[in-house]
Amino acid sequence: MGRGCIGCLGVPGTPPQSPDLRALPAPSQRVQREPFTASKLESPVERSSLMDTSEPGSAAEEEEEKVTEQRPRTRSNPEGAEDRALSAQASVGNRSEGEGEAASADDSPQSTAAPNGKDWQVPVQPTEFQVKTPRVNCPEKVIICLDLSEEMSLPKLESFNGSKTNALNISQKMIEMFVRTKHKIDKCHEFALVVVNNDATWLSGFTSDPREVCSCLYDLETVVCKSFNLEGLFNLIQQKIELPVTENIQTIPPPYVVRTILVYSRPACQPQFSMTEPMKKMLQCPYFFFDVIYIHNGAEDKEDETSWKEMYTFFSNLDTKGTNYKYEVSVTGPAVELHNCMAKLLAHPLQRPFQTHASYSLLEEEEPAEIEATV
Template sequence: MESPDILSCNSLPASDSDSGNPKKPSEDIKVLQEHVIASFQKPNIPNVNVPERIILCLDICCEDNSLFRLGDGTTFTPINMIKRVLDFFLHSKHAINKRTEFALLIMKDNEACWLQNFTNNLKDIINVIDYIQREDCTSDNFDFTSIFQILKQNVDIPEYKQGECIMPPPYVVRTIVLYGRSNCIPLIPLEDPYFMFLKKQPYFYIDILLAHEDDCALYKCEEIYDALQDLDNGYSYVYEVSRNATKIHDCIAKLLAHPLQRPLQKNTDYTFGTRS
């Protein structure tokens, strides 16, 4: 998956104006063929803006070593910056579809905790987020098994029926993992039966936003990023960003896209204008 910051080896295809060299027709055809093949590989599901049930999986153990700085000089600790972008995300999703529901799950030092059931009342979910306080991280690893156990207990996923694939589901479920640690490597239970079940569900998605310290040479940022990739079943959006206020707002804005209506991340193009 592409990432807008320093860890990713690949970037989105450059536009003609960026590269300075116009694409040859054969290259355009090759790219189009790849997009078509990728579309055929996706389940045949309707591209409808059905309501979303979004679980915000918020890491509260992010380090405070480096601060986010706005253009006017205002600084934010990592946890307060995450609260800021979540406020933007919640209000924007609610404006797009007022039937969107949100739940809150937090990652503590070495366990997960379900704090807020699904609600479309923004005041309820924002109040809970506002009162969250950062905690210290004392562990070298965080086991995601506890997260999947909580999801199993609290989340119902619409069943996908091959014969009824043209009928939109009543809703889709999306978990957005907001991971903020730079020295604690996540452990993804690949053989966990429920996790294996989730990865096969066309109406369940996991997106990831990793916000890490600036100097990755002193931390385990790359190992953490690689470990989080195991959450991706091929349809996730995965982003990582250092202490850059502009980029973290850009990333959260890209996560506004509805999972039934967005392309694969590798096929996204956020440039403006037409290609010649």
């Protein structure tokens, strides 16, 4: 019998050859690894790396274990770019990530009853309305609607030199600055001027010459207005414009977009308004925008604070797409606030973010200046 067999039977002899066990660490020296689960990952980006097929110990695996530092939110990076691409906030209604994706009905202001118990007639929000449009700088047809109610002539605003001035004077100056600046950005933009008192009057037709619009802007007089005929304003706009139609809304840029900017200053009251099918179609058109600058006296009359908020909510509920901009300014505040609101409307409606996502500071942590004219 050979030596190998003797070793197997326990007979003294040469022991059989066995693997070198000295290379293995002792049980006390072995590294205990916790089970790798998706719940231990610190970000959604790391969870997506579970399907990574890279070799263990490679650079890709080391990168997974590092916590990525988010870039600061800047003007060129308004939503934090790819750092926030998978966050819950950016998944709904984020224009910077969704190529112009509009908000659903849950994101737009909902129609609620007035605090004083009065029901205001507002458009019924659709269950879901979502649209994507190309983010292009196509020509704009801007309809500027200037309120000529008596409240616009009251000298309550504080001008740059500390004296008192009226909202009409400031509105005329800021509209002229807006038209001339938009013309410098793109000379294909066209402007029209509408004045609103008891009725809406088309004062100047569409023109790309700022001088024609500005020539009709001054020498206007205010009147005592009993009500605001919003329905008549929309009917007038429908008669003067033709909304563009494209074969594919998501990929084909429109030849132009239509934007109405209403500068409004009246005591809160129920406007003359009833939602018609043509009006509903116009408000839901992805190429129509209705921006509002509401000048109110809420800071002066505390009793009317609820009323002007009702009026502001009414304008907000007209926005069925969540793509319009709305601003409210107190008539007793500084005039520079009106200029700042108008300057924020310079952005192209197809390229600007949703108003709740807009940031006008260089960095997210930067505090805005107390008084700063941005026009």
